[in-house]
Amino acid sequence: MEQEKEIIAVREREHSVMLRVEEGGGDGKDSAKKVETAVHVAGEETQVEVKTRSKRVAALDAFRGLTIVLMILVDDAGGAYERIDHSPWNGCTLADFVMPFFLFIVGVAVALALKRIPKVSEAIKKVVIRTLKLLFWGLLLQGGYSHAPDDLSYGVDMKHIRWCGILQRIALVYFVVALIEILTTKLRPTIIGSGPFAIFSAYYWQWIGGLIAFVLYMVLIFTLYVPDWSFVLHNPGDVNDGKRFTVQCGVRGHLGPACNAVGYVDRQVWGINHLYSQPVWIRSKDCTDSSSSMGPLRKDAPSWCLAPFEPEGLLSSISAILSGVIGVHYGHVLIHFKVHSERLKQWLLMGFGLLICGIILHFTNAIPINKQLYSFSYVCFTAGAAGIVFSAFYILIDLWSLRMPFLFLEWIGMNSMLVFVMAAEGIFPAFVNGWYYETPKKSLVHWIHEHVFVNVWHSERLGTLLYVIFAEIVFWAVVAGILHRLGIYWKL
Structure with a gap:
């Protein structure tokens, strides 16, 4: 009977701790504290071990990644599909x-x-x-x-x-x-x-x-x-x-x-x-x-x-x-x-x-x-x-x-500054363009855009859109994923 009372008391304390635990985080992260309570009953002795483990709110990173993806899409494909580019004045x-x-x-x-x-x-x-x-x-x-x-x-x-x-x-x-x-x-x-x-x-x-x-x-x-x-x-x-x-x-x-x-x-x-x-x-x-x-x-x-x-x-x-x-x-x-x-x-x-x-x-x-x-x-x-x-x-x-379909957004979101500078601001393609043959138009970036996308689909607009999706967004999602596995992040 005494043991049952102590177990009930432990559960009440556990519930109280759960309600008091605050979620934390920094720089776009939320670390929700997960409480694990181990109850050991040995005769009249009861021990409560409370351990905390950090759990990231992935929606924050995914939302940030979505914003970077939208920026790349509208900046680099907006010229081909100008209706997704900024509104000329009123409208959205x-x-x-x-x-x-x-x-x-x-x-x-x-x-x-x-x-x-x-x-x-x-x-x-x-x-x-x-x-x-x-x-x-x-x-x-x-x-x-x-x-x-x-x-x-x-x-x-x-x-x-x-x-x-x-x-x-x-x-x-x-x-x-x-x-x-x-x-x-x-x-x-x-x-x-x-x-x-x-x-x-x-x-x-x-x-x-x-x-x-x-x-x-x-x-x-x-x-x-x-x-x-x-x-x-x-x-x-x-x-x-x-x-x-x-x-x-x-x-x-x-x-x-x-x-x-x-x-x-x-x-x-x-x-x-x-x-x-x-x-x-x-x-x-x-x-x-x-x-x-x-x-x-x-x-x-x-x-x-x-x-x-x-x-x-x-x-x-x-x-x-x-x-x-x-x-x-x-x-x-x-x-x-x-x-x-x-x-x-x-x-x-x-x-x-x-x-x-x-x-x-x-x-x-x-x-x-x-x-x-x-x-x-x-x-x-x-x-x-x-x-x-x-x-x-x-x-x-x-x-x-349902985390798997949005992992690429999370990866980009966790390294958003890197992807912003290298992709959205064009620093990486500018570096690649610097290695050209005879003229600046004969570089790897231009060759991929023309021969892998535009010429294959016989459409400048569609080819540009697919280039932005696969050669920029997907490419940087993979890079961000690799950097995440290596624990490498660029933050200001």
């Missing part, structure tokens, strides 16, 4: 999900990585160093210094260096959300109270940060006066090279391509020569009759069709902080809710709510979905989609254990 295509998906997973990773902060000053130091590393790689890869993969030259005229880019925006969002997470560590709850909004009130400082970013963006985009502006076309070989064009504006609250506050702020802060020189609006109906494909400019095309515009600019990056804050919230749910159904309820309710909000704002013409402006409806729509996709991965991989 496959390519438009890449940036907010990146920022969403950055937010989730921040919540998990900074769940425990032994020393605030050390944590801030690490965040600052990582931010600087991201800025450095962003400038190197997208500032104009690297001309990979087809142009084998390198170097950039500092009068025309591009200061903004994908990694620069990620750096800004990461720095802001991580700093809020660190500086509010003493206000962080250990137990979330009951109620549908308890998780929101527990981390109100994170939402205040998001609210400040939202208000600042909305006030500036609708109240800033945008005057007339001019630019000089820098396009060697073009008949208009060196010619100055003037764009007439003189408006406030305009959300069109030419006279919006996003472009105005970037022209004032960075200078027009430091903006992205090939914006996607050149494929819009105002600029070409071939929209949304690339085609010759219309004879009556407005002058701004040839103007530079920064899609990862300053004001739009302030709005992008919201994507990171929403990702942080998903990370907090993962930490505090231990039951699968509770996590999914929180995630899916918010995901579908954001998705519906974005759709309503877009189709009522209140605030169109626009990646170039990073509009509020775009934040809602893409963050909602990210939450739903992440939840689906969690169900399939971590709940139903």
Whole structure:
């Protein structure tokens, strides 16, 4: 009888431990602690051994891997299938999900990585160093210094260096959300109270940060006066090279391509020569009759069709902080809710709510979905989609254990920086192209593209798509898998 009571007591303690175990992780990892209790009954003596084992939430890596795969696909196959490339202005295509998906997973990773902060000053130091590393790689890869993969030259005229880019925006969002997470560590709850909004009130400082970013963006985009502006076309070989064009504006609250506050702020802060020189609006109906494909400019095309515009600019990056804050919230749910159904309820309710909000704002013409402006409806729509996709991965991989079909995404996700630099930014094919025969067009990369894919399928478009899928995505999935088996990861 006494032994039975002790066994019952042990099981109660085991259950209590199970409820108290926190999930941990860092840098996009979640290490859910699995408790194994061994009960040894020998006469009147009972021993309880509690062992913890780290279990990675694979959905995080798979989601990150999916984002890298989408980037490679739309960057390298978007020229052949331009409908998956960025929307020329309003609307949302496959390519438009890449940036907010990146920022969403950055937010989730921040919540998990900074769940425990032994020393605030050390944590801030690490965040600052990582931010600087991201800025450095962003400038190197997208500032104009690297001309990979087809142009084998390198170097950039500092009068025309591009200061903004994908990694620069990620750096800004990461720095802001991580700093809020660190500086509010003493206000962080250990137990979330009951109620549908308890998780929101527990981390109100994170939402205040998001609210400040939202208000600042909305006030500036609708109240800033945008005057007339001019630019000089820098396009060697073009008949208009060196010619100055003037764009007439003189408006406030305009959300069109030419006279919006996003472009105005970037022209004032960075200078027009430091903006992205090939914006996607050149494929819009105002600029070409071939929209949304690339085609010759219309004879009556407005002058701004040839103007530079920064899609990862300053004001739009302030709005992008919201994507990171929403990702942080998903990370907090993962930490505090231990039951699968509770996590999914929180995630899916918010995901579908954001998705519906974005759709309503877009189709009522209140605030169109626009990646170039990073509009509020775009934040809602893409963050909602990210939450739903992440939840689906969690169900399939971590709940139903259907891990095998998504292993290649996990491998890429665990070495995302390596694949981003080598594949998405074209550094590896540029290296291979450097070993050519007679002319740069006679390299291994070009030979595989033409003879293994395009000529076999007798289609430039289909051949390009298959090349991107097999020679880039599948190839780097295999490389990432091998590196994973060897325990080799490249992290900033």
